[in-house]
Amino acid sequence: MTNCSEKTILHDNVTVGENGTLRFAGVDTAAMAKKYGTPLYLMDADLIRTRVALYQNEMKAAFGGESRPLFAGKAFCTKAIYRIMAECGMSVDLVSPGELFTARSAGFPMERAFFHGNNKTDADIATALDSGVGCFVSDSREELLALDRIAGERGVCQKILLRVTPGIDPHTFAAVTTGKVDSKFGSPIATGAALDLTKLALSLPHINLVGFHCHIGSQIFDVLPFVDAADVMLRFTAAVRDATGFVAGVLNLGGGFGVRYTESDPEFDYAAAIHTLAAAVKRDAEALGLPLPTVLMEPGRSIVADAGMTLYTVGTVKEIPGFRTYVSVDGGMPDNPRYALYRSVYTVVNATHADRAPDRAVTVAGRCCESGDLIAEGARVATPERGDLVAVLVTGAYNYSMASNYNRIPRPPVVFLSKGKDALAVRRESYEDLVRNDL
Ligand SMILES: Cc1ncc(COP(=O)(O)O)c(C=O)c1O
Numbered sequence: 430m431t432n433c434s435e436k437t438i439l440h441d442n443v444t445v446g447e448n449g450t451l452r453f454a455g456v457d458t459a460a461m462a463k464k465y466g467t468p469l470y471l472m473d474a475d476l477i478r479t480r481v482a483l484y485q486n487e488m489k490a491a492f493g494g495e496s497r498p499l500f501a502g503k504a505f506c507t508k509a510i511y512r513i514m515a516e517c518g519m520s521v522d523l524v525s526p527g528e529l530f531t532a533r534s535a536g537f538p539m540e541r542a543f544f545h546g547n548n549k550t551d552a553d554i555a556t557a558l559d560s561g562v563g564c565f566v567s568d569s570r571e572e573l574l575a576l577d578r579i580a581g582e583r584g585v586c587q588k589i590l591l592r593v594t595p596g597i598d599p600h601t602f603a604a605v606t607t608g609k610v611d612s613k614f615g616s617p618i619a620t621g622a623a624l625d626l627t628k629l630a631l632s633l634p635h636i637n638l639v640g641f642h643c644h645i646g647s648q649i650f651d652v653l654p655f656v657d658a659a660d661v662m663l664r665f666t667a668a669v670r671d672a673t674g675f676v677a678g679v680l681n682l683g684g685g686f687g688v689r690y691t692e693s694d695p696e697f698d699y700a701a702a703i704h705t706l707a708a709a710v711k712r713d714a715e716a717l718g719l720p721l722p723t724v725l726m727e728p729g730r731s732i733v734a735d736a737g738m739t740l741y742t743v744g745t746v747k748e749i750p751g752f753r754t755y756v757s758v759d760g761g762m763p764d765n766p767r768y769a770l771y772r773s774v775y776t777v778v779n780a781t782h783a784d785r786a787p788d789r790a791v792t793v794a795g796r797c798c799e800s801g802d803l804i805a806e807g808a809r810v811a812t813p814e815r816g817d818l819v820a821v822l823v824t825g826a827y828n829y830s831m832a833s834n835y836n837r838i839p840r841p842p843v844v845f846l847s848k849g850k851d852a853l854a855v856r857r858e859s860y861e862d863l864v865r866n867d868l
Pocket residue numbers: 501504522545607644646647648683684685686727728729730731826
């Protein structure tokens with residue numbers, strides 16, 4: 430829906446309308462705020478479909494066979510997204526019975542679901558087995574034993590991947606680094622634990638081990654850590670073959686490709702990265718005498734992040750001379766905890782006056798009773814005043830899915846945009862919703 434002569438801000442789906450207001454996915458943000466109120470999450474469904482197609486097509490071209498992406502539902506989990514994933518023929522990665530329930534409620538075919546989690550309870554395992562989940566991603570000795578027992582009670586043999594840690598540090602933010610030896614996820618290859626668990630999995634009658642999984646981290650702009658991880662994983666696959674005779678046919682390399690949150694983030698060529706990775710996997714497999722595995726990847730952020738935007742209304746604008754200007758909005762850490770958690774940096778736009786050049790650095794604060802309730806510091810915007818709309822860009826990943834009700838603030842609605850039309854996907858929580866479970 431973007432006209433090529435339109436001015437874009439950071440991404441092609443963010444443009445400035447003739448009246449000076451911000452447009453997103455070809456839709457006027459002021460009209461959306463008027464219709465649905467603020468705070469408001471907007472999602473560009475067309476971009477989501479484009480990214481899904483990119484991953485599917487490039488992975489098929491690069492790796493061949495059954496290789497494919499799974500959407501990491503933790504990045505953005507609603508029935509609407511699982512409907513899109515089902516339509517597009519995607520597989521998904523689910524990490525909890527709640528995500529599983531959401532996908533199932535949307536009619537997502539469970540045989541295309543992969544069930545993760547570093548601490549699955551017996552109840553989680555039973556729920557996933559009874560739902561017909563296609564594949565477990567198993568994380569520990571305790572889980573393997575419990576899964577074998579619970580699958581045995583049902584007379585089934587469950588397909589699994591074993592999650593291992595390749596010992597790769599991609600130098601991203603520490604909290605989103607997961608592939609190092611010191612991690613709560615998976616078992617380390619380096620200590621021998623991964624081989625021991627592989628032997629255990631192979632010995633259990635109700636478990637069908639088909640391959641290995643790793644995830645090295647998130648928001649990574651360099652393909653080399655993924656190449657290194659693939660190398661370690663294939664060497665491990667060869668070591669397992671040599672020790673046990675088992676040749677793993679599936680290699681899941683996790684998610685983690687980076688997304689541009691600000692002008693200073695690099696452009697990342699997902700297709701080129703997939704092809705580089707495929708070349709490395711093919712080279713290693715050949716050198717190690719392994720058949721080419723079915724390669725899975727689990728992108729979350731890079732499918733939905735820049736497909737999202739959050740709109741707020743400005744309330745208080747407080748200048749503290751010599752210090753800073755606080756622009757308080759009607760949302761905050763309950764709808765976007767990423768600044769408070771990770772110091773994540775965002776691009777902020779005065780959506781009412783998107784045609785004005787940014788003229789001031791501000792701190793965007795939320796409305797919670799918490800000094801750390803900030804969304805951005807040092808964000809350059811056209812000076813906002815009470816009543817202006819402010820847009821925070823690239824909020825499609827890990828915003829709605831991480832949202833809370835802190836201070837009993839209802840979660841905002843989610844509106845999907847496609848071909849210039851808007852459709853409510855999640856309604857705004859009511860105060861009644863907030864007390865629904867209180868007795
Ligand atoms: C196991 C696993 N797979 C996939 C993802 C998705 O990563 P991203 O959203 O960075 O692509 C994550 C994110 O934490 C993860 O832990």
